Amino acid sequence: MPVTVRRHAVELAGRDVPVVEITGSADGPKLTVIAGVHGCEYTSMAGVRKWAGTLGSGDLRGSVLAVPVLNLAAFEARSPFVIPADGKNLNRCFPGDPAGSVTERLAAAAFAKLIVGADAVIDAHCGDLPEALEPFAIYDAGPVEDQALGLALAYGLPYVIRQEPGPDRAVAGTTSTAAAQAGIPAIVAEAGGCGIVEADKVEMHVRGLNGVLAHLGMVPPGAAQAAAPPEPTRLNRFIWLRSEHDGWWEPTVAVGESVAAGQLIGTVTSLDGAVVRERVHAPAAGVPMFITSSPATQAGGLLLGLGA
Ligand SMILES: [Zn+2]
DSSP: OOOOEEEEEEHHHHHHEEEEEEEEEEEEEEEEEESSSTTTTTHHHHHHHHHHTTTTSSOOEEEEEEEEEOOOOHHHHHHHEEEEEEEEOOOOGGOOOSSSSSHHHHHHHHIIIIIIISSEEEEEOOOOOTTOOOOEEEEESSSTTTHHHHHHHHHSSSSEEEEESSSSSOOOOHHHHHHHHHTOOOOEEEOOTTTOOOOOHHHHHHHHHHHHHHHTTTTTTTOOOOOOOOOEEEEOOEEEESSSSSSEOOOOOOOOTBBTTTEEEEEEEESSSSEEEEEOOSSSSSSEEEEOOOOOOOOOOEEEEEEE
């Protein structure tokens, strides 16, 4: 039986979403790979598009369902974070609500048709339109966390964050959280940002996805990856900092840089530059995983995500 590649569309909440379905030459795991949960995360979309295009030519065991751009409404509108029609963030809505608003319906359909039934799920992201980002993978605590950690390590990004339920938790309702709750190992893998297609980060996603194929035994040993990725830095807390005031945000640190507890990490000033409205200090020692690259901030606006 040869490897077959089928390009078609899956109907999700009233939209035909293009998918690439690759069926291997022998039975094996079912892997779902999604990009474009957020509409302007082009590097991760480019990575999944490129990687999916390579899968027809080699040997494959099991099957892959690849979705290069899931959130068509946000992609078409070039809308970061949310679908404009209801203002909701798709990656806070999983497992979704089939009777809810458009974003909740899309989450429900994507969860039912793409995630349920998979043996492993990779949700590829990057920083959104106004976000610089240090590459990392995130997985959720729970009964299948060892398998999820295996996926995260196989992806080979420099940082791996374990997310636990509780008051420290930065986000809920993500693909990986909902999958974990359904007993499906999943990760969110982030590389790239700022609304551009970064070639070296595209390759990080391609290498990461090949690493996952090798980890799951879906390709012959040695076919996908020359060497094991270096051991990542493991982090257990993800602290998201928000501004108290509106104004002009200017970070004083860069993504991937070590910061000390209490260190000044940025300021929010008045638009005329005359008044410092806020000095933002690191609440703990850590590494900025993402930083809002846009100076425009509002009260309550997200500034920075600190891995600690
Ligand atoms: Zn994202």
